[in-house]
Amino acid sequence: MQHLMSPLDFSVEELDKLLTLANDIEHNPQKYAHACEGKKLATCFYEASTRTRLSFEAAMLNLGGSVLGFSSADSSSASKGESVSDTIRVISCYADICAMRHPKEGAPLVASQRSSIPVINAGDGGHQHPTQTLTDLLTIRSLKGRLDNLTIGLCGDLKFGRTVHSLIHALIRYPHIRFVLISPEELRVPSYIREDVLEKNYIPFQEVERLEDAMSELDILYMTRVQRERFFNEDDYVRMKDFYILNRKKMSLAKEDMIVMHPLPRVNEISVEVDDDPRAAYFKQAQYGVYVRMALILTLLEVNVC
Ligand code: NCD
Numbered sequence: 001m002q003h004l005m006s007p008l009d010f011s012v013e014e015l016d017k018l019l020t021l022a023n024d025i026e027h028n029p030q031k032y033a034h035a036c037e038g039k040k041l042a043t044c045f046y047e048a049s050t051r052t053r054l055s056f057e058a059a060m061l062n063l064g065g066s067v068l069g070f071s072s073a074d075s076s077s078a079s080k081g082e083s084v085s086d087t088i089r090v091i092s093c094y095a096d097i098c099a100m101r102h103p104k105e106g107a108p109l110v111a112s113q114r115s116s117i118p119v120i121n122a123g124d125g126g127h128q129h130p131t132q133t134l135t136d137l138l139t140i141r142s143l144k145g146r147l148d149n150l151t152i153g154l155c156g157d158l159k160f161g162r163t164v165h166s167l168i169h170a171l172i173r174y175p176h177i178r179f180v181l182i183s184p185e186e187l188r189v190p191s192y193i194r195e196d197v198l199e200k201n202y203i204p205f206q207e208v209e210r211l212e213d214a215m216s217e218l219d220i221l222y223m224t225r226v227q228r229e230r231f232f233n234e235d236d237y238v239r240m241k242d243f244y245i246l247n248r249k250k251m252s253l254a255k256e257d258m259i260v261m262h263p264l265p266r267v268n269e270i271s272v273e274v275d276d277d278p279r280a281a282y283f284k285q286a287q288y289g290v291y292v293r294m295a296l297i298l299t300l301l302e303v304n305v306c
Helices: 012-027 051-062 084-094 107-113 130-144 162-171 191-199 211-217 234-240 282-300
Strands: 040-045 066-070 097-102 119-124 150-155 177-182 205-208 220-223 259-261
Touching: 012 130, 012 282, 040 051, 040 084, 051 066, 051 097, 051 119, 051 130, 051 282, 084 097, 084 107, 097 107, 107 119, 119 130, 130 162, 130 220, 130 259, 130 282, 150 162, 150 211, 162 177, 162 191, 177 211, 205 211, 259 282
Parallel strands: 040 066, 040 097, 097 119, 150 177, 150 220, 177 205, 220 259
Antiparallel strands: none
8 A cells, every 4th residue: 555745655657657648537527527436535634725625526527437625734633632543443444545745844744654545745744745746746747848957946935835845846857857946035935945965966056035036947937825823923924925926027127938837726916917828837836736646546446447
């Protein structure tokens, strides 16, 4: 039985297979419409979510399966003090697969160790968000046609943004990847990523503060929101929250074929005037999230569709 805690749980070859399956699902949805009939997905979300939870549920419904779950810690027995280990043992009796989001780093991993069904980490604190990374990889591969030879600008809250952490881990396995890390000094990527992931693997990267300075060299601009819920104090959040606002003027500095990605939700960091720019890919990205989660559910449940 396989769980998904980090994007590195899949080899590059396995990822390639999964992304190819997601492409086939996109183009032949009917072929998969009954693939998970009789199977149930539990979504156990101890932290807020729109896209991740609903795209998981849409994915299972598109496969002909059913869904059950809870969308906040308050509406589960966590509010009575139940541990995730106990909760997952019980959920294992009710469902065939579980997607879990938790504010504490490592909680889905603890759950997976006591689970008799596959557990998917749907975001654990400021740590990892592997299914967003699968979504991002599918988006990049579909829109840019490759996952290698790319200069990727990661912009915003690189300290607490778990989507960025997972994406860096995943992308360094492809040849000729270069990062431009665009953040205020206080929100730089954690040193464990800079030193143990980037430097250790000789991945070229540059850290800059001004988005304008990076714009012209990027193939992909990955914007992120400042993660308010992970700040210790509200004043720091207020000071940081509008540090970057991508607008039409800044877009005019970018390559014609650059794409703008964002895991969403956006707050102020991308002005709505950018939405009509053909390079804005963030709503398409949300759609790719359904296809890739369908592929993931099929893969973890070992369902083969011929
Ligand atoms: C992200 C998350 O939850 O980390 N959202 C998502 O799943 N698409 C990004 C965010 O909340 O900023």
